[in-house]
Amino acid sequence: MKSILQKRIRLTLCSAIMLAGSLFAQQIKPPVSEGPFKPTDESLKLYQYPEWFRDAKFGIWAHWGPQAVPRQGDWYARRMYQENDSAYKYHIEHYGHPSQFGFKDIIPLWKAEKWDPDKLMELYKKAGAKYFVSMGTHHDDFFLWDSKIHRWNAVNMGPKKDVVGIWQQAAKKNGLKFGVSEHLGASFTWFQAAHGSDEKGPAAGVPYDGANLDFQDLYHAQTTSDDRDWLTNNPAFQLEWYRSIKELIDNYHPDLLYSDSKMPFENVGRTLISHFYNQDMAINNGKLEAVYTCKQASGGMWVEDLERGIKDTVSRYPWQTDTSIGDWFYRTGQKYKTSTEVIQMLVDIVSKNGNLLLNVVQTPEGDLEEDMLKILDEIGIWTAANGEGIYGSRPWTIYGEKPLGKPVKKLGQFDENFGYSSKDIRFTIKGTTLYAWCLGKPEEDIMIRSISNLSQPGSNPITSVVFLGSAEKIKWKLTSEGLLIKKPAILPPWQVLGFKIEFKK
Numbered sequence: 205m206k207s208i209l210q211k212r213i214r215l216t217l218c219s220a221i222m223l224a225g226s227l228f229a230q231q232i233k234p235p236v237s238e239g240p241f242k243p244t245d246e247s248l249k250l251y252q253y254p255e256w257f258r259d260a261k262f263g264i265w266a267h268w269g270p271q272a273v274p275r276q277g278d279w280y281a282r283r284m285y286q287e288n289d290s291a292y293k294y295h296i297e298h299y300g301h302p303s304q305f306g307f308k309d310i311i312p313l314w315k316a317e318k319w320d321p322d323k324l325m326e327l328y329k330k331a332g333a334k335y336f337v338s339m340g341t342h343h344d345d346f347f348l349w350d351s352k353i354h355r356w357n358a359v360n361m362g363p364k365k366d367v368v369g370i371w372q373q374a375a376k377k378n379g380l381k382f383g384v385s386e387h388l389g390a391s392f393t394w395f396q397a398a399h400g401s402d403e404k405g406p407a408a409g410v411p412y413d414g415a416n417l418d419f420q421d422l423y424h425a426q427t428t429s430d431d432r433d434w435l436t437n438n439p440a441f442q443l444e445w446y447r448s449i450k451e452l453i454d455n456y457h458p459d460l461l462y463s464d465s466k467m468p469f470e471n472v473g474r475t476l477i478s479h480f481y482n483q484d485m486a487i488n489n490g491k492l493e494a495v496y497t498c499k500q501a502s503g504g505m506w507v508e509d510l511e512r513g514i515k516d517t518v519s520r521y522p523w524q525t526d527t528s529i530g531d532w533f534y535r536t537g538q539k540y541k542t543s544t545e546v547i548q549m550l551v552d553i554v555s556k557n558g559n560l561l562l563n564v565v566q567t568p569e570g571d572l573e574e575d576m577l578k579i580l581d582e583i584g585i586w587t588a589a590n591g592e593g594i595y596g597s598r599p600w601t602i603y604g605e606k607p608l609g610k611p612v613k614k615l616g617q618f619d620e621n622f623g624y625s626s627k628d629i630r631f632t633i634k635g636t637t638l639y640a641w642c643l644g645k646p647e648e649d650i651m652i653r654s655i656s657n658l659s660q661p662g663s664n665p666i667t668s669v670v671f672l673g674s675a676e677k678i679k680w681k682l683t684s685e686g687l688l689i690k691k692p693a694i695l696p697p698w699q700v701l702g703f704k705i706e707f708k709k
Contacts, residue, residue, distance in 0.1 A: 239482025319570025383460025
């Protein structure tokens with residue numbers, strides 16, 4: 205009876221705190237830097253995409269934090285509180301019941317003792333990355349920066365280092381643009397599992413540690429029954445999100461900010477974006493260099509992001525795919541993408557006016573496995589030989605061509621079964637130079653149907669065709685069917701082949 209009464213008191217107190225916070229938040233107008241951008245769609249549509257982002261094409265992301273510690277892959281901080289999940293069973297076996305040993309107790313186990321950010325950044329630069337993104341905070345509400353408003357951060361706990369700040373220094377040292385990702389917007393509802401309890405067994409009804417008021421600043425207060433969507437509808441939570449991400453922006457002034465959601469919280473989100481743009485202009489002598497990216501069609505106001513997916517045609521506005529080379533967080537025995545799969549995605553995305561942001565999975569200790577190092581090395585060999593047709597390029601009039609008879613597939617998020625082959629051709633252009641990419645190693649001559657002598661009757665518009673990464677002088681012929689490129693006698697170790705096509709000026 206006593207425990208039931210205590211639980212009711214806790215719930216009543218939480219409800220009162222939430223109500224008071226909600227009423228307070230509705231009366232507060234979030235602060236925003238002075239500048240040309242206002243928190244309206246009309247104002248945000250004045251945004252101009254920075255050339256650095258359009259030229260960069262390839263970024264690497266450290267989606268890394270305390271959730272890597274158990275080596276069980278993604279969303280551990282939530283799954284450990286879900287009774288039928290394998291992560292819950294693993295947690296019971298290795299750490300104990302989540303009423304006693306919760307995610308708050310996982311955090312101190314993250315020491316990052318093998319983390320060498322300078323060495324890693326050198327590897328990423330060699331692999332061809334032009335920008336680097338550090339996680340700022342995941343849905344687990346743990347901040348990787350030196351926060352003055354949130355005690356659950358990497359300077360106070362775990363590695364006791366300013367992870368974001370140290371990553372930023374390493375990126376700058378290597379000449380890479382620097383970004384941060386925030387996943388906090390979804391945290392308020394995502395983390396509600398920590399407020400539950402077992403439904404069966406010896407601990408049935410015993411609250412998990414998320415129900416303890418001493419840790420509400422990590423697990424959040426309990427939401428109301430109508431607050432279950434990806435993004436919370438509670439104004440108090442929304443204001444907390446704003447204050448937290450504004451601190452991240454103001455402390456580090458990143459070149460890029462990523463939100464793991466659509467634009468969060470309507471006017472609150474618009475206010476944050478306008479603040480991000482305005483403060484960037486203030487530190488760049490009036491020139492806007494900042495990139496904001498979220499999972500919503502941009503309309504020219506930001507960069508649209510697709511998670512684990514791509515667009516099916518050339519986009520009017522620059523966009524970005526974010527994906528991981530494996531799971532988002534480290535998992536023992538996980539299967540990684542091959543270097544060929546990464547390169548195929550990169551070329552396809554760039555041909556459609558996009559960028560690729562690739563998460564490189566780090567161990568909990570902070571280093572990379574040997575097979576990961578091999579994949580990065582292979583990507584770097586390819587970008588060194590073929591990068592001239594990628595970096596600084598723009599989409600051609602069409603993105604490419606598919607094999608004859610290949611079914612049309614509507615592409616989007618969370619689908620990476622692309623099925624590329626040597627018959628998939630993609631195009632990029634720099635000035636008057638066209639680059640044609642064969643997405644698989646050919647077994648016969650290559651026919652590019654989109655370029656033929658029928659396009660300019662009576663003339664030969666092509667002056668040369670060069671095989672990138674090779675000194676071999678290849679044979680080619682322009683016909684009514686298309687540009688026929690004789691299969692090179694010696695093929696390189698990589699699968700995606702690039703051809704530089706010069707036209708008569």
